[in-house]
């Protein structure tokens with residue numbers, strides 16, 4: 422199938438590359454010219470395990486190409502994915518300006534063949550209808566321009582002023598050639614850090630569509646993925662529903678996962694006060710099938726490019742429709758204070774943070790990615806700097822991203838360098854390399870040997886035995 426992916430970021434690049442790997446002919450489009458030039462030169466702009474070799478392989482096979490203009494990308498497409506960003510507005514709503522620009526441009530460049538336009542961006546409920554309207558406006562505008570062009574040519578040839586087509590005066594070109602499309606919602610559930618794996622082996626595929634023809638096109642598009650998983654003995658449910666419900670599935674999934682984390686953090690905070698250990702509690706409750714073990718690790722809380730904005734957007738949607746989502750707002754509230762729990766712990770032990778040197782291990786919002794969007798490390802570094810501490814930091818993959826974000830910390834070459842003369846280390850992101858360090862070496866470089874394990878991922882017994890002060894979350 423001829424597929425175009427609009428927006429070549431974390432989702433678009435992974436989606437496009439995996440669809441090429443499954444045998445489709447994929448064009449990835451982005452308005453960021455520099456990004457497209459880099460990709461054409463084989464430079465993958467994000468860190469995601471397994472992505473780079475896959476991109477190179479698909480580029481070499483000729484099934485994956487990168488372009489920076491709609492003209493080249495849209496005309497022949499049989500399926501078009503919208504994968505542009507939907508960041509938060511100050512009022513919590515989703516900023517839909519990128520989706521709007523993409524939908525209009527798609528409309529202006531659609532070819533005559535039937536095409537599905539697929540919203541993979543996380544968009545507020547009802548956006549599918551709106552995207553359809555924008556695409557139709559784009560089609561009308563393109564038709565108006567093309568109808569006007571002979572007159573323009575004549576005017577230019579005769580040296581007269583070029584006439585501008587009047588809004589509403591659109592004459593469509595050959596009616597039979599008018600683009601034919603449906604809008605589909607196909608939310609994305611990949612996780613940064615295992616995005617390729619998730620895209621190729623999803624737990625489910627959710628399709629929100631209102632025509633049988635669109636569903637059939639989506640079935641054909643995903644047929645190679647479903648077959649591949651069947652061969653590996655995995656059945657991937659293909660869930661077909663209406664568009665609004667599909668859009669809600671994405672928000673509800675993220676809201677539920679964020680709720681689980683805030684829930685266990687609340688339990689952790691109570692554990693600390695009553696002398697229980699949240700890691701033991703989690704072991705006990707996680708064995709209940711109805712609860713499960715996933716997303717029950719107490720720690721600094723959630724951040725990243727999705728949970729914060731998606732919860733804000735869902736709550737905003739509720740308010741727009743006259744509903745106060747008290748539970749969702751509490752989930753966000755608990756998380757906001759949880760990010761600073763590690764600073765309270767530092768104050769309890771160091772008393773005065775001013776003048777102290779604090780090392781941060783991990784800057785990315787989670788391991789396996791270099792994504793710094795809404796990373797708790799940014800807030801922690803800011804707060805420590807405001808309190809007068811010298812902050813030193815290291816991350817295995819996110820150093821460039823941290824530099825671009827202007828994190829308020831001296832960036833160091835490794836975890837030992839970051840901990841040099843430090844009064845405390847805060848483990849912010851649970852990269853596996855932090856669990857297997859040379860502890861005697863670390864002991865030798867630190868001034869005071871306090872380790873605040875913000876993710877409960879270090880071996881407490883070992884660290885105490887090695888002569889460190891250890892402080893976890895909820896323990």
Ligand SMILES: NC(=O)c1ccc[n+]([C@@H]2O[C@H](COP(=O)([O-])OP(=O)(O)OC[C@H]3O[C@@H](n4cnc5c(N)ncnc54)[C@H](O)[C@@H]3O)[C@@H](O)[C@H]2O)c1
Nearest residue numbers: 428430431432451452453505506507519522523542543609
């Ligand atoms: N990152 C994730 O883990 C994840 C997971 C599931 C869903 N999502 C959703 O997917 C969407 C994309 O997220 P992302 O993290 O990939 O964003 P991103 O910021 O990494 O990528 C978006 C890309 O779109 C490009 N773009 C912007 N306007 C454009 C336009 N008019 N035409 C063409 N390209 C344009 C940008 O240049 C950028 O490269 C969001 O709605 C997000 O909520 C993200």
